[in-house]
Amino acid sequence: MQFKPHEIKGLIECIPTKFADDRGHFYESYNKNLFTANGIPHDFVQDNYSWSKKGVIRGLHFQYEPHGQGKLVRCMTGKVMDVVVDIRKDSPTFGQHAKFILDSAIGNMLFVPVGFAHGFVALEETIFVYKCTDFWNKGAESGILYNDPALNIEWGIENPIVSEKDLILPTLSELR
Numbered sequence: 001m002q003f004k005p006h007e008i009k010g011l012i013e014c015i016p017t018k019f020a021d022d023r024g025h026f027y028e029s030y031n032k033n034l035f036t037a038n039g040i041p042h043d044f045v046q047d048n049y050s051w052s053k054k055g056v057i058r059g060l061h062f063q064y065e066p067h068g069q070g071k072l073v074r075c076m077t078g079k080v081m082d083v084v085v086d087i088r089k090d091s092p093t094f095g096q097h098a099k100f101i102l103d104s105a106i107g108n109m110l111f112v113p114v115g116f117a118h119g120f121v122a123l124e125e126t127i128f129v130y131k132c133t134d135f136w137n138k139g140a141e142s143g144i145l146y147n148d149p150a151l152n153i154e155w156g157i158e159n160p161i162v163s164e165k166d167l168i169l170p171t172l173s174e175l176r
């Protein structure tokens with residue numbers, strides 16, 4: 001597994017080493033000792049699964065403290081452009097976003113720490129799976145409008161499929 005810290009502190013892309021043979025291939029998608037030794041020392045308490053049609057945008061989501069969730073995200077099938085926004089108030093990169101192509105053919109993952117809003121656009125029909133460091137808490141759920149003009153995120157898609165809930169999320173400045 002290769003661990004690639006991003007210039008926005010705390011984001012780590014994890015790229016597995018695959019063992020291929022005549023049957024197919026194998027890799028460890030999570031190993032607590034290895035992840036702990038490489039800057040992801042968390043206890044994950046919930047695993048999530050979503051299936052999305054091509055052109056779906058989910059996000060940008062986060063939970064308020066003390067229910068913040070770190071997330072280790074990846075595609076089991078398909079491919080997404082994953083988008084994260086730094087909303088840590090004391091961060092020098094507050095308000096900045098980063099984009100990652102997560103591709104099931106590669107198996108790359110992204111660790112998104114507490115303090116980021118997270119979302120993705122499905123570039124293909126995609127099964128998206130992720131481990132969370134805290135439980136879902138409906139009362140603590142919040143988010144930012146995916147097309148908040150101030151964030152200036154280029155999603156690369158016209159007419160995305162977005163949930164009614166996500167279409168009425170506040171902008172980042174409305175949150176503050």
Ligand SMILES: Cc1cn([C@H]2C[C@H](O)[C@@H](COP(=O)(O)OP(=O)(O)O[C@H]3O[C@@H](C)C(=O)[C@@H](O)[C@H]3O)O2)c(=O)[nH]c1=O
Nearest residue numbers: 048050058059060061062071118119120135136163165
């Ligand atoms: C997130 C979540 C939702 N649900 C339920 C609530 C609702 O009825 C249904 C669908 O929920 P949502 O529309 O919020 O699902 P979705 O838009 O896929 O929410 C997810 O989006 C991505 C981008 C994230 O980062 C996740 O943390 C999560 O917020 O599933 C749970 O039971 N447990 C959970 O952990």
